[in-house]
Amino acid sequence: MDPTNWPGVFREGRDLYTRNLRPGERVYGEDLRAVGDVEYRRWDPFRSKLAAFLLKGGTVPFEKEVGRVLYLGGAHGTTVSHVSDVWPTAPVFVVEKGPASFAPLLALARRRENILPLLADAQLPERYAADVGTVDFVYQDLAQRNQVAIFVENARLFLAPGGAGLLMLKVRSVTQRRPTSAVVREARTELTRAGFSVRAEVPLEPFSKEHVALVLRPTSPPSTDR
Numbered sequence: 061m062d063p064t065n066w067p068g069v070f071r072e073g074r075d076l077y078t079r080n081l082r083p084g085e086r087v088y089g090e091d092l093r094a095v096g097d098v099e100y101r102r103w104d105p106f107r108s109k110l111a112a113f114l115l116k117g118g119t120v121p122f123e124k125e126v127g128r129v130l131y132l133g134g135a136h137g138t139t140v141s142h143v144s145d146v147w148p149t150a151p152v153f154v155v156e157k158g159p160a161s162f163a164p165l166l167a168l169a170r171r172r173e174n175i176l177p178l179l180a181d182a183q184l185p186e187r188y189a190a191d192v193g194t195v196d197f198v199y200q201d202l203a204q205r206n207q208v209a210i211f212v213e214n215a216r217l218f219l220a221p222g223g224a225g226l227l228m229l230k231v232r233s234v235t236q237r238r239p240t241s242a243v244v245r246e247a248r249t250e251l252t253r254a255g256f257s258v259r260a261e262v263p264l265e266p267f268s269k270e271h272v273a274l275v276l277r278p279t280s281p282p283s284t285d286r
């Protein structure tokens with residue numbers, strides 16, 4: 061098991077792994093692998109866009125240790141569980157608006173103390189602002205037409221100085237008609253105008269079709285022109 065550029069993420073051959081915070085427990089049927097006293101969980105890039113991003117060579121320029129995370133669009137907690145492995149002492153606030161997804165997420169949070177699920181709409185961040193406070197990393201993976209605006213609003217409210225964001229842009233939720241390149245270009249323009257610099261653009265093919273990861277840092281001072 062070899063370390064990667066991301067502390068807490070390991071690689072063996074073509075596969076990524078995280079160190080299992082709850083040895084013996086699977087979250088989504090993933091392989092478990094013991095090396096000495098340590099158990100690892102295989103991280104499936106076809107089930108998790110964050111794993112796909114890392115396998116495609118993506119990296120996020122954190123300026124300091126990640127102490128708190130905001131995760132928008134948690135679903136059943138597949139990727140959330142690996143984020144919880146990667147930063148075992150960081151509170152991971154997870155916003156999910158679908159009650160059907162929230163139930164398994166809540167069950168996961170009962171077994172993993174650092175997962176703090178919030179049944180809420182990421183379009184209304186003021187509703188969970190008092191619970192979340194500031195964070196060092198905003199991760200967003202939700203299929204909404206206004207994904208970029210949702211990211212901007214949340215990052216402005218919650219991102220601490222030196223923090224970074226990762227937006228998993230689902231192109232076909234923005235529009236069915238325009239080509240991917242045009243949608244990504246417009247997203248980049250909207251983000252730049254809102255006061256974020258796009259540090260990298262990573263297409264997630266072949267793991268996730270028509271998804272592009274955008275690595276973001278706030279520029280200073282943020283623009284109010286949106």
Ligand SMILES: C[S@@+](CC[C@H](N)C(=O)[O-])C[C@H]1O[C@@H](n2cnc3c(N)ncnc32)[C@H](O)[C@@H]1O
Nearest residue numbers: 133134135138139156157158181182183201202
């Ligand atoms: C693609 S799934 C997320 C998969 C998850 N990130 C993973 O990798 O395991 C998108 C999720 O975002 C949720 N979602 C969509 N719009 C949302 C919103 N406005 N606020 C909160 N959750 C939202 C959906 O209910 C769905 O569970």
